[in-house]
Amino acid sequence: MPVLVDAAAVSVARSDRVLFDDLSVTVTEHDRLGVVGINGTGKSTLLRVLAGLQSPDSGQVRRGRGTRVGVLDQEAPLPEGTVSDAVGDTWEAAAILERLGMSAVADRQVSQLSGGQAKRVALARVLVNPAELLVLDEPTNHLDLPAIAWLEAWLSRFSGGVILVSHDRHVLDRVTTRMIELDRGHAYVHPGGYAGYLAAGLERAGQAAEADATRRNLARRELAWLRRGAPARTRKPQARVDAARRLLATGPEAAARGNALELAFDTPRLGTKVIEVHGASVGYDPGGDPVLSGVLLDLDPRERLGIVGLNGSGKSTLLELLAGRRAPIAGRVEQGPTVRLGYFAQQGPDLDPGARVQDLVAGPTRAPGDPADIRLMERFWFTGELPWATVGTLSGGERRRLQLLMVLAERPNVLLLDEPTNDLDLDTLRALEDFLEDWPGALVTVSHDRTFLDRVTDRLVLCRDGRVAEVAGGLPAWIADAAAGEGRRALEPVRRSPAAPTPAQTADQAAGSALGQRQRSASTVSFQLRQLDKDLARLTRERDRVAERFEGAAGHEELSRLGAELAAAQTRLEEAEERWLALAEESEEHAGR
Secondary structure, eight states: EEEEEEEEEEEEEEESSSEEEEEEEEEEEEEEEEEEOSSTHHHHHHHHHTTSSSSOOOEEEEEEEEEEEEEEOEEEEEOBBBBBHHHHSSHHHHHHHHHHTTTTGTTBBGGGOOHHHHHHHHHHHHHHHSSEEEEEETTTTTTTTHHHHHHHHHHHSSEEEEEEEEEEHHHHHHSSSEEEEEEEEEEEEEEEEEHHHHHHHHHHHHHHHHHHHHHHHHHHHHHHHHOOOOOTTSSSSHHHHHHHHHHHHHHHOOOOOSSSSOOOOOOOOOOOOOEEEEEEOOSSSTTSOOOEEEEEEOOTOOOOOEEEEESSSHHHHHHHHHSSSSOOOOEEEETTTTOOEEEEEEOOOOOOOOOBBBHHHTTTTHHHHHHHHHHHHHHOOOOOTTGOOBGGGSSSSHHHHHHHHHTTHHHHOEEEEEEEETTTHHHHHHHHHHHHHHHOSSSEOOOOOOOHHHHOOOOEEEEEEEEEEEEHHHHHHHHHHHHHHHHHHHHSSSOOOOOOOOOHOOOHHHHHHHHHHHHHHHHHHHOOOHHHHHHHHHHHHHHHHHHHHHHTSSSSSHHHHHHHHHHHHHHHHHHHHHHHHHHHHHHHHHOOO
């Protein structure tokens, strides 16, 4: 296949560390190369080197003859003028803008666009221009689920090569054929998508542990032999003794992050009343049309609610309404007296580039260096010199992680998260998901990340046509609708009234409706099974924690109390298991039809 770009022994370093060294990779036609690594490892830098926008410190990058490169950079600057001027006035440009939800602003000046809108226009600009190689840095940021599903399909049909940085695990697994992992100055190439990268990482960790055990055994045997030297020997070979000791003292390469991201901390107790929305309408302009009308929501103390919908449908507005940041123009919103709210905005606050990390974490009420804040910063991998680092020296992902840390440092018991997965690396995402699964407070999140939604939410609501409604069948049903384009079609204006159907058409529609109901029912059962899987895991952990406390209890009263808690926990677990078995049987019945 034609070679599009060939990198040979390229290296790039910063003043404090090597980003990647002696990296060689060749990208040919139909290659789909994903680039992953924790924040600050050089993913965006590697993309710029491969795209020809930045020269490596050493090594060479060659492009195939006639290879045109389309680049979506993190900053993605746009030329002056309107959106149509930036993208073009061809039918292809109009179609791509429509798919990305930007056709309504085609005549708007690019200077008037929000950051998310500008990123979508920049993506459209790259896709519409002819190229043999696409280099895309986080292309799914600021896209809704229908747009992501469309982009996946578009990239699958693209006849050239693709180099992609993304935190969207579903996209990585569906689109990529190879992965480059950047880790502590090294680069590892793995076949397959996201699953292949995970499997390779586990295998490498196992090999490192095995090699370390072998090395230490060899060093111990060498020292033992030297110490058992012949009695007649009056002088031992000190150089060999010192070498063996050094070998024994060294270990495998330190982990990229010194400790796992442990996010557990004391959360203030949350009462039965959390947030209640009674027929609220909310908009931007007094006297103007509301963005959302007649909203009815009642959050539970263990709420796990996801908000989905097209861009511009009011998802962030709904979150602002729940947070009390936007007052309703009709109806009312009530917060419980024990609510301690944490709000993570999509864009995040404008942080002073000269402010230090530890000062921002402490906030206005605590002195920098508070022991609890130090532990929290360590859990977020702000260690070493990073607590004293200024915002201006942080990478985009590190700033996003700092913003999340600032929210959690306030110890909320209700979390409202607006697109929390944007710009977080995969390690942080997985750790955040683990934390949210066990976190005792209420959670409401807006997200386009399917893996994140699947792991942390129990129910979904959809913002569409100015209304908020429960998604029947949960995430699988919404993804199916998004992939079919039904979410975007629902917003299209009705141009004419349809003609009355013939009897045959009526019969066909009835048959199709019955089939759709059966499919929806199967989807609902599948969704409920997935939620019960999560419930079973959570209830098992709760039962095990109570059992551990029961085993260490002292005194009759404590034993009696914990015994009752253990019995109740076991009962809840058994009831959930019974529900799971019943749903599993129902799922098998659907599969047999």
